[in-house]
Each structure stands twice: as C-alpha cells, then as structure tokens.
Amino acid sequence: MTAELVRGQNHPLSQNRLVIRISAAAPVLTGAMLGDENGLVHGPQWVAHPGAPALPGVEVPRQAATRHRLAVDLGALPEAVHRVDVFLALPTEAGGPFRFGAVAAPHATIEGLDGTELACYTLTGLDSETAVFALELYRRQGAWKVRATGQGYAAGLTALLADRGLRESADLASAVHEASAQDSSRALPTPPSARSQDDSRAPAPYDTSATVPPDLSAATARDTPPSLPHDPHLPESRDTTASGPSRRPLADSPEQPQPAPSRGGRNPYDADASSTAPRDPGARVDYTHPGRRPHGTPPPAGPAADDRPAPPVAGDAVGWSMEERLYNQVWGMFEDLARTTAAYRSAVDFADSRLEKDLDQALTDPRGRLGTAGDTAREAAHARRAQLVDQARAVLDRDLAQLSAESEVVEPALPPAYARWDNPVWHGYHVPAEPPMALRLGDLHLPESAVLSIPLLVRLPLERGLWLDSGAAAADGFLDSAELRQLALEAAVALAARLLAVHPAGDFALQVIDPAGAGTAAFGPLLRAGVLACPPATEAAGVAELLERLTRRVDLVQMALRGGAPESLPADVDTARQLLIVHDFPHGFDDRAVTRLRYLADEGPAVGVHLLLVADRADAAAYGPLLDPLWRSLMRLTPVPDDHFADPWVGHAWTYEPSLVPTGSQIVHQVLTEVARAITKHR
Structure with missing residues (x-):
C-alpha cells in the first residue's frame, strides 16, 4: 500500500x-x-x-x-x-x-x-x-x-x-x-x-x-552493477549505506541552546551497509548496525520470527567518540519527535478543515436541510474526520513507540554529564580527566508525548548565562513564593554540583553571592564538601569585592589573549573556569555592582566566567528597563515544569522540567566528596 x-x-x-x-x-x-x-x-x-x-x-x-x-x-x-x-x-x-x-x-x-x-x-x-x-x-x-x-x-x-x-x-x-x-x-x-x-x-x-x-x-x-560517475570533489564513495541520522544542530532561538558542530570539523564516524531487502513500509525502523560493533563481534540474527525489529542501539549516531554519538543521538531524537508531532498536528488540522468544508456543503445543499439526509451527511463528515485523525494518531503512536524504545536504551548509557541524578552511572563516579562536550539542564516533552522526555543538552563551555526563575508566575499557583524560591535555589545547587563534577579537578571553580545570607541552608552541600573557591559573598562590601575580582580576571585574560601572551598573567589570577551563582538578585546590588554584573554576563563567557542567577525578574522592576538586556542574554530555566522552550524546526512549545536530585538521595554529597578529594590532591 x-x-x-x-x-x-x-x-x-x-x-x-x-x-x-x-x-x-x-x-x-x-x-x-x-x-x-x-x-x-x-x-x-x-x-x-x-x-x-x-x-x-x-x-x-x-x-x-x-x-x-x-x-x-x-x-x-x-x-x-x-x-x-x-x-x-x-x-x-x-x-x-x-x-x-x-x-x-x-x-x-x-x-x-x-x-x-x-x-x-x-x-x-x-x-x-x-x-x-x-x-x-x-x-x-x-x-x-x-x-x-x-x-x-x-x-x-x-x-x-x-x-x-x-x-x-x-x-x-x-x-x-x-x-x-x-x-x-x-x-x-x-x-x-x-x-x-x-x-x-x-x-x-x-x-x-x-x-x-x-x-x-x-x-x-x-x-553490470549500477554505478554512477564519481565526482573528485565529493568524499570517496563506497557501495554501502552510511549510517547515522540526518539531524542538524539546532539553530539559535529564544530560550534555546545552540549545539556546536562536530568537533574538529571532520567527517562523521565510519558507517556500514544496510540491508536492501524489501520490508513492510509500515514496519518500524530496524536499529541494528553491524558496522558500529567492535571488530570480531558477529552480527546479530535478523528479526525474530514474529517480525519484531531488532532492539535499538545506544550511541548509534555519527561521532568520533561514544560521548559525541550519544549527544548527536539525543538531539536527533529531539528533532524526530518535533517533526512527527508536527505531522500529526498538521493532519489533525487538515481533518478539521475537511470537516468544516463537508459541513458547509451539507448546509448549502437544500436537500440536506430536510429529513434525515442532513443528519446522514453530518454523521458521514464526522466519521471521515475521526478516520483521518485515527490514521494520523496511529502513525504518531508508531513513531512514539520507536522513540520510546530508543530512549529506554539511551538513557542508561548516558555519561554523568548527560545523565539524570537517579542514573546508576553516578554511583560509580570518578573525577574525569577531560571536560565533557555537553551538559544536561533538564528534560523536554510535548503534550502528545508526555511519557517520552528528551534530555535538554547544551554544549560546553556555556555561551550564555543561566537564569533560574524564582518568580511566582512560573508555579501556576501551586506553590507559594517562599517554596518556589527554595526550589529554585536547590535546582541551582544541583546544577552547580553537576558542572563541578563533570570537569577535571582544578579546571572549574564555584563562586557564590548571597547578600542577605538567605541561601545558607541550600548551599550546605557545597559548604560541607568544601568545594567553594571561597565563602559566599555577603552584604554590599562582599558583593563588590567578589565582582571586582572577577571583573579584573576578565580584563586581564582578555588583554593576555589579544596580546598573544596568555602565560604572562599574574600569579594571583585563577585561570580555571568560574561559575558565579547570584542569589536573590538584585537585592544587595547598587548601581556599580549591577553594571559589573552586566559586564560579566556580556564578556565573561568568552574568557571562562559564567553566570547562574537565581532571581525573580519582578524584583528588578525598580531598575526599569535597565536590566532587560541582562535577562534577555540569559537562558531561562524554571524549578517547576513550564512550557517556555521552542524548537527551531516547527516552533512547538516544549514543557521543560528541571533535573532535580531525588528526595532523600545522598548522591550529590557522595559526588561532591569525591570532587573535594580530587581538588585537594590537585592543589
């Protein structure tokens, strides 16, 4: 068919x-x-x-x-x-x-x-x-x-x-x-x-x-086997089918990260031939890829007797390492879910427009206004609409089942930087020797696929600062202001712990500004583990001193890089990447401190200084439009589910869910203890 x-x-x-x-x-x-x-x-x-x-x-x-x-x-x-x-x-x-x-x-x-x-x-x-x-x-x-x-x-x-x-x-x-x-x-x-x-x-x-x-x-x-002319300008052709998705990196859009291209600009991972045997067009995709297996591993048997497809494979995408292949696979799942949902919504819209047209035709026909002819025509129109929607839903369900099966094998295979806090990979955690290529900020899903979540991965180093919105508007009235602020701060601490854990010892440092000291309890895991570069800055004097130190670091590194002499930096300049967590902004900030913070947001990411604000935008209303550029330059995250992300393919509104630590879990304490031990050895 x-x-x-x-x-x-x-x-x-x-x-x-x-x-x-x-x-x-x-x-x-x-x-x-x-x-x-x-x-x-x-x-x-x-x-x-x-x-x-x-x-x-x-x-x-x-x-x-x-x-x-x-x-x-x-x-x-x-x-x-x-x-x-x-x-x-x-x-x-x-x-x-x-x-x-x-x-x-x-x-x-x-x-x-x-x-x-x-x-x-x-x-x-x-x-x-x-x-x-x-x-x-x-x-x-x-x-x-x-x-x-x-x-x-x-x-x-x-x-x-x-x-x-x-x-x-x-x-x-x-x-x-x-x-x-x-x-x-x-x-x-x-x-x-x-x-x-x-x-x-x-x-x-x-x-x-x-x-x-x-x-x-x-x-x-x-x-003669089919053969087409070879163009010397194209990469060398083989009589095989290169595997891997046709997925493109996301283009930058409001509230959305932009993945960088494949590292080194090299061609993707080597590929393998795929079967040309006819298959039922309605069948799901066969995920088996013999060329992706280690040498000497025999290919698996074909589909089972009941024609069920072989199970999906984690890391089955282009890339030069397992990490990169998993990263590309996750973004490919993101694109496929966006497009299959768009096709479903388009089909439903078509069915609705067809229903309206059929009903209009029934009403314009004088014979349909009397007796049962009109009722029959309307029932037939609604039946056609239901049939079209059911067909579209069947296709969507098939694709969702395929993506869900892929997610079930991809999620357990993710490295710590990509994994949820409840992933067993954290229990075997060791401080890495190299930083990862990306970081998980949470999960995304659509209304039609609430049971299927796609990890939200962003490339490292961060090109934009992060803003955890503690405003009451984000909670839809389910939480009061104090509870929401506490959740936002806990999400920020979990994110900071993840950033610290996925970098080598000494390559990443945490700085905290907490003017009123209101976040002392939430910052407890960081303080007890001893992973903060210095105690949280409090009151106006502490805020000004820390911002001055980071501003000086940005200026000196910029001058050293422009002059081509990065080794000439003063000995007191910490060359590790810095994450500055700002709690309750703009409380405790005068005009000079606000100006420095905006400077760090604009110039810091290029030289290794990144921002993580925990704030309610409404609290900054007293500054008028002065801080609007700052908010727009940051990626907004929420401590509760919120549909503020959009994809660039079709513009769906995706529901974002933060990556929080399970209640009662000690995994963050265990990870930070290992990080602190590695930092001590590094020093």
Missing part, C-alpha cells in the same frame, strides 16, 4: 535503489542536493542538476519536462552524505507559467526498482513560488526515510540554493537554466512503469534501468 504523505510527514523506505517520478502540469526542472550530517551542502559539486546530472548515487534529467525520472542509489552515496533533497524549479524561458500556483500541483512518487510504489506526495498549497523542495531522503538510525517537504521560494532557484548555504547560488541557478535550455536533446527518456510490464517477468535483483545510462545494451545492463 502506497503511503500518501502530507507536508512534514515522513515514511520509512524499505529499499536502497529508488526511482523518483515527478509529474507536473507544465515543464519543470528537477535536481537534487546532497547534504552532510548537519544538512549542509559543501558547494556546487554537491548539487545534481541539468548541467551536472550525475553524482555518486544520484542521477537527474537534463532538461525541463512535465514528467521526470530521478535515479537514487542510497547505497552508493559517499559516506559523508546523510541527506538528499529533491527540488523543482520553473524554467526561465518565456511562454511558461511564472509561478507554481498558476498550474495544477506537481506530484512526486517514490518507487522501488520492482515498480512498487513506496510513497507519494502532492505539492499542494503553492502560490507565488517558482522553486520548491519536494522531498527529503534522510537517514534515521541507519535506515532511510522520506519526508514530504513542500518548501517553496517565490524568489526562485537562486533563493532555494542560497537557503542551503551556497554562496554561488546566483551563478549556479543561471548555469542550471542555461544547461536545461541548451541541452534538451540529452534528456533521459522516461521508461514505462515496471508495473506495466509483463507480470510473468520476475524483476532482477539489481535492475539497472534506473541507473545505467541509456546507451548501454540490455545485456550489459543486466550484468
């Missing part, structure tokens, strides 16, 4: 060698872009178009036409390629349509080499666009999926190419149109669909009709 996709929806692909058929009411150009694990296109040599129709694993037509056939061999793509975007564009010749909205919607179909239709998508909703991304083929846990994209550009092919980061977008767009106009005689002929052939002819295991140039004889095509 063919999967009919709506915009944003994805579907698993059961074959590696594919034929993508495009049909349109007017001639269109087609092409394909190759992207790396971050979705980036490395240059014009990564774009297949009429002027350069063949790349490793991809072949596209040479001219504009109403029907196109693109050949894609996922197993022949270079190992650095994790994504293939198929695009359409209207030609620039006079006489054709000037926008997609003026003609019937284009239609795309993905077929296997045996003619089996795997998925299709009609690009509805286009208007002034003259270029559009139609489909996206991407990897998820080593298995390929297709996503209906439908993202159009009124500014044409130039804007479409520029949106993928191609600086030469204008020149490349001109070359595409010129090549199509001048080279129409070299277009690939459109062969008949495999389903129109004699059903008695069994398809060959490696049917090359979609990938072998038409000048080869039939006998040669049968005996």
